[in-house]
Amino acid sequence: MIKMENVEKVYTKGVRALNNISVTIEDGEFVYVVGASGSGKTTFAKLLIREEKMTRGKLEVCGYDLAKLKSRDIPKLRREIGVVFQDYKLLNDRTVFENIAYALEVIGTKPEEIELRVMEALTQVELETKADLKPTELSGGEQQRVGIARAIVNRPKMLIADEPTGNLDPKTALEIMRLFYRINLQGTTIIMVTHNRSIVNKVHNRVLEIKNGQLVGDESKNNGSLQYDYASGDYLLI
Structure with a gap:
């Protein structure tokens, strides 16, 4: 689904947003991308949809080689x-x-x-x-x-969510997270950019941590983040 190899993004005036990022995300994963403001996590997400173009490296998303992707083909990528x-x-x-x-x-x-x-x-x-x-x-x-x-x-094959619970109260945020998990259970890959540690700590999924443009953590915690509730007939976050 996503394969990054030594990806770098340098903006004008030499501002380095991402430095030598290498990571692979498989079909159907639910991955958090976390980091402080200005760490590079939003740039990470923008590269995936070619809103920004990487400076160097290799990046494949949904079968597209983004280093070679022509401008006229960007809408095709974004339909995925x-x-x-x-x-x-x-x-x-x-x-x-x-x-x-x-x-x-x-x-x-x-x-x-x-x-x-x-x-x-x-x-x-x-x-x-x-x-x-x-x-x-x-x-x-x-x-x-x-x-x-x-x-x-x-x-789409993949959802990218950029701080989707940032403007919501905790109870509503949890309801939105449950919805994302239901979508993921149907096979959609989800990449969620967030600084909400309470959400990340509550559920148990892979977490990519970016600090000062570098990938400093890649932790998988796939040990049962959902529990089926027979009373409601739905999956609940635990």
């Missing part, structure tokens, strides 16, 4: 990847349905397919009854669920 933002990035003059449908309209999906896929995504995030509301009529947690629905509506 859904992105969830901290600040939601919803269009307040459009309904929930229209916000999600837009992601399909721009790639020329047929109208009948759009309706089917949007409602499927809304059902997955448990907002199927709020399709006709505007984002301003929703809570912060519901707005983030719309953002997640928009990210998964194209059925």
Whole structure:
């Protein structure tokens, strides 16, 4: 899914954001990328979707060699990847349905397919009854669920979430994390950039730690982060 070899990113004026990063992430993994502000973790995520171009090294994402990827092929790469933002990035003059449908309209999906896929995504995030509301009529947690629905509506192989719980209270943040885990259980690879150590410590997954542009930690803690609750019929974080 993702293979980095000796990847470096140097911005103008010699600012080195990433230095000699080598890491492999397999299909279906759930990986946290952690680090202090300015450590390079956001640059790490931007390289994966070619929002930024690496200075040197090798990088393969979803079968694409990003060192050789032409500008005209970047949209093809991004169809394989859904992105969830901290600040939601919803269009307040459009309904929930229209916000999600837009992601399909721009790639020329047929109208009948759009309706089917949007409602499927809304059902997955448990907002199927709020399709006709505007984002301003929703809570912060519901707005983030719309953002997640928009990210998964194209059925991507991978989700990149950049501080998705940063604007949410702890209870809502945990609900959003449970949703991400349900998506991951269906086979979607998830890369989550976060500084929220309480979330990272609560669940047990692989953690990549970046400090001053260098990968200083790669810890796997796959020892049972979910428990099936028969009363609710769902997986709960433990």
